[in-house]
Amino acid sequence: MSLYLGKIHYWLFNKILWFENLEDKVVKLAVENKLNVVKIKIEIENKYGKKLENRNLEEIIDLENIHGWLQNRIHSSEGRLAAWIKVILENNKDSIEKLEKIFEEEGKLAAKEAKKEKYFESAIDLYNSINDYILDGMPCDRVNIIEVSENDKVVWIRRICVHKDIWEKENIDVNVFYSLRNIWTKNFVKELNEKFEYSEEEQKFKIIIKK
Template sequence: MSLFLGKIHYWLFNKILWFEKLEDQIITLAKEEGFNIEDLRKDIEGKYGGKLPKKPLEELIDTDNIHGWLQSQIHSAERRMAAWTKLLIDADEKNYDKLEKIYVNQGIIAAKEINAEDEVPETPEKIFNCINDYILDGMPCDRVNEVVVKDENIIEWKQRICVHIDIWEEVGCKVEYFYDLRNTWIKSFVTELNNNYEYIIEDTGIKTIKRR
């Protein structure tokens, strides 16, 4: 079966697994806030699909529809995230600050994982690539992000399309929450990964990693 799978499929699979770890942290917050986790989990997973079993990709993926299977898992994970996010913020707007803290902490943890296993990324492009090893932005064929400037001190990119808005609006949660929280994650991730660089979002929407 592994003959059908390439590096890109494992790369996407690992990104989904990381996103589900983030989901676990948010569910823990919901439990701390007094939600009935078991009933809510049953309802949310009934609507949007459950988390992936703890099995290798080879045992899970539909080899007759590799692209479709991966895309389905991405959409399922993102719908569940939107649902939990909506529940928490609708219950109390102050929960947004608690969500931010989770994203900050998860950004730091991810960066520490990289720095523990590899050399610290020393160029903007390498940091950009590290970000994309974690965040979900649809399928590679969607080509969501387009790099517009790149040299040894800076990388800038713009978002060509939004692959998230339909998912979040379907669940009834503002997609702005998704982007704001993810930008919080990226900022903490970049700072922890290499403090010589910073992540900035321009008023034009251009996103930048540049040397301080």
């Protein structure tokens, strides 16, 4: 039980808000594809709940169960996104290219937002900024483990997957999610500091300075 809101709770809250903004862009694609968005939205919200209210965190969070409330909102947000993507791809498999474009553009937009606050000059700066946006469960899940942390290179591995159950609940291979997020991350890093690049190889993830 906790009755105190700290910086980490606002940090997680802002990450959820970003994820829900991404959901909005995916829903717009469903509209473009002429799907019955009103009916689908009701079905998805009945399953995963609605988006966050447009209110301050302290006004809507359960102060007696801060951790549980945030964890539930993370699962709710990702569940809705997975459900929307499932419906879109079932309607038109070729829509994957449009989804990739959404993640590409959102990666660039997030980086432009981040650049307004500071200049990101090291690989670890870029790595930390990525984690200000993406959702990888709760901090206590310790999803990623850094193996190398230098000014010109960060290498990390994924210790566990906190997404598989959510996406497979919608009968979507979790690799669809990871592929889309890698597109987001690659464009985020490139926009944040074009001297660096992001790559993935055999479950190792790298941000390195270009040679």
